[in-house]
Amino acid sequence: MMKQATASQIRVVTLKINDRDVTAREDETILQVARENGIRIPSLCYVEGLSVWGACRLCMVEFAGDHRLVAACSTRAAEGMEVLTHTDRLRRYRRMIVELLFAERNHVCAVCVSNGRCELQNLATECGVDHVRVPYRTAVYHVDASHDWFRVDHNRCVLCTRCVRVCDEIEGAHTWDLMGRGMNCQVITDLHKPWGESKSCTGCGKCVQLCPTGALVRHGTSAGEMERDADFLPYLSRMRHAE
């Protein structure tokens, strides 16, 4: 989460998003301002209450003047900014990014516990992905069901690192992290050991509640049955970061 200035220093700025005049505190990001004003910008790794990761690149927006692209999650609002959120170019790029995600691992919706409640699935619809043009990469990842209550299916992971961040920043356990690099990246628990053997995991389940896809789920859920509830996050985040 971006550091917030103290109340006395905060200035208010006006900017345009899609030709609409909006006001914002200057310590707010474009994505936050857009959300406050009901302007939807697609995003995947961003979660209000966790640090900005800036990796999914779906929230990229365009400046009207110089056509420069910036990530809305990590760029602050500034006076006189003119932001466009859905230019033809951005639509095309976002569509390709979602396609790349679908091709990267095994995202077969029909047999997924998150079918119907999946953020990746929704992004496909939102970004106009009705098929995937790039070839599917057919790498096999394992499913770790060793935990008493939860299961991780790496085949469905999009590496958004929400689990890593919530575990580190809110729960304070830092059980999760990323290993490897490039296409070999994977989320891990402890020294890449079965989740059920983890001594650092408190079993709080925050990671499961925040997972956007069917990668982190509760045991006993079948296709389409996995429901999540991340309402706890704004409150806990506020408590964590209170002075």
Added chain:
Amino acid sequence: MSTPRRRITMATTWLDGCSGCHMSLLDIDERLVALARDVDIVYSPLVDAKQLPDSVDVGLIEGSVSTEEDLHKARLFRQHCRFLISLGDCAVCGNVPGMRNFFPLDAVLDRAYRENVQRNPQVPTEGVPRLLELVQPVHGVVDVDLFVPGCPPPADAIWHVLSELIAGRTPDPLQVTRFGK
């Protein structure tokens, strides 16, 4: 209906799929009657005609391309259909049949025909088409003009797509269906 229409010819086929998409097509229920007013189904597992005519207006393909026969059929449909539709997730993205891609073909065949068979285990070579090394969505082997995802696409979605086409408009299937729906 203000102007009389030329009757549209339509062909359907299923490749590697569960036929659920065809069942969903039949599930448009009484709208089948309306469909029959504008459309001639000239070739389909649902009708008697077993010869794909030279020129068909709309082709619907269900299922993924998993065998040599699937590949042949997909190419045939592309050749003879002016407008080709991938119907359902198997055709659009490989879906469940495509999940065998995560294993080598030999391992898949062994699993199906040797490991789980008690008597005279052998991989069949006659009377069945040979499996391709990799299962592909239809657009992996031929150009496709419209994609209708869903497992299966809901009857309403199929009706939407067909009625829009009949009306001469290009439908937007993502308004009515999505992957896995």
Added chain:
Amino acid sequence: MQLDELNELATKVQQAQQACDHVVRVCMAASCQSSGAAAVLESLRSKTGDCQHVCVHGAGCMGLCAAGPLVEVSQRGRAETVLYQHVTADDADDLLAHLGGPVIQRLHCPTDIPFFARQQKIVLENSGIIDPEQIDHYIAAEGYQALVTALTEMSPAEVLREVDASGLRGRGGGGYPAALKWATVAKMPGEQKFVICNADEGDPGAFMDRAVLESDPHRVIEGMALAAYAVGASHGFVYVRAEYPLAIERLTTAIRQATKYGLLGSNICDTRFSFDIEIRLGAGAFVCGEETALMASIEGGRGQPRPRPPYPAQSGLWGYPTLINNVETLANIPPILRRGGAWFATIGTEKSKGTKVFALAGRICNTGLIEVPMGITLRDIVFTIGGGVPDAARFKAVQTGGPSGGCLPEQFLDLPVDYDTLRQVGSIMGSGGMIVMDQTSSMVDVARYFMEFCMDESCGKCIPCRAGTHQMHELLAKIARGQGTCRDLALLEELCEVVSAMSLCGLGQTAPNPVLSTLRHFREEYLVKLQDRDTAAAPVDAPETAS
């Protein structure tokens, strides 16, 4: 140490050096070492022993790696020197016997050839001449003059003004004006600031920074100290590849010597300025050349970039304002301060000042390290200095900028080498690797090679780079095998656009460049490999159903 002490020491060392009748320098840079330079030096040393007339010492890179091991011999009172090539330990007797006598023809390497004559040395002015392991040698060559003068006679703002006047732009690839970066850090409030020297030279085919660190490490230390003084930093890091053990060793020695002389440490020259330098080793990750990834690595984490802004100048290492410059940029600083920014600005072109060090390699006669003024043509570099393509083969392309750059065909050889011109034709200056290719190289395969590199080095954080480089590599491999289609090519071009526009950091943003430049200049090579090049399908329209 004060200025007069420094001058005194310099004079003393110069006199001692002049006491020798003959000085024999053996190139001890990595390339000559791998051809056996250490044995040559050892043999010469053992044969001269305590002899007062002959000084034998190791020196840094002499440039013409193709002819190594190189040995240079000079005689007191004579300006010209004699260079010997392909020297072996067995040649030591012969070499010593001929000191002051006739040149040994069988070993002679003429230095009036364009390879040497066309170069202009600023960064490499001491390279191959001084012993990099002796601080006295550097001081005798006017080393640390700039630092001591600046600390005792100039304000930080005045130092900054000289750098501004020089027009120096970052040599790491981007070409961002150095003074602008410095000024931003200088303006940031706060006591704690850092200076980082980026020595994580990762381009395959580039070894300029290594040569500078191995040949003249004090120059980099002096540059860092001057930068620290200008921006108000008190702590510095050199982030260097662990693959460069010799550079690390020499830099460690240099830091120890400078600290001993009071040129690093607390209250340097009895001023309030304190500055120390730590070395941090990379561990094999190209992406750590990216500023924010490099800082993450210094902080002990995975070298993954983060979004900018905030820029390192505002919020860098551990959140403090941080100046990051690469080796060659910092190596330019001492001469700029010593001779003035205006002097530096007379060299090069209007927008690209000074010189650039290039590593010449590939299908070229004179492989090695060169330093040329900006604005020189590619043809001069490849054919005049580089000696052209060997084995009567035909020149096909020159690749600059490594995996972030592009391949330029013959028609662009007469363009001047500067940041902006190279960018206009689809390549970049980059850090200075220059690889020449002849007709035996397939450009599709070259593009595939660089894409494989980017794929392997992608940190995996952002999706466009992680998955995009993989998909582009698969498509390039497919086309190279002759199995690609027109559709594959179109998809490849679309991916290039998305990955360069949407990636988080420079690695991803520039990864498509080798593909784009080869598509632009060698498109035919892609087209002939396509399966369906003659039968590209016509687009299909929606059926006319309404009457």
Added chain:
Amino acid sequence: MALQLAKPAPPDDDKRWKMIEVTMRRNGYASHALIETLHRVQGLFGYLDEPAMHFVADSLGLPLSKVYGVSTFYHLFSLKPQGRHTCVICTGTACYIKGAGELIEGIRSHYGIELGQTTPDLELSAIGARCIGACGLAPAAVVDGEVLGKLTVERLIAKIEEVKRHAT
């Protein structure tokens, strides 16, 4: 109030752990000393095994997953024991243009290993390097620390066989 964690004991009484502790102590057991420490472990033991990562994590007060994440991010760190002999093949651009691919193919056909792999008898590890900076000598390789330039497959194999013979 910072909770003081107990100082962890080394995995065994190998003297090299003392040297690793020296590295950590010199850096004040700061979390940013992780990479320096892993370099030290890799240098002394040749690879990073689980007890080592555990020890480093506990000593520096770092989460296990972070140590594993860093260990697997950087190519110079290895989690498996290396062979008695190493052959580093340069895959930089100059070497690639001049035939590094043939050297790799030669290693593959002769020893049955790819770059990054070790023979089952732990005799030889083949490693790829992104430019060892000997571009003037392309194609180049480093066998047990010795740089060899202008190589052919035959010369490379001969050299490897030579160092293997000398060791026994």
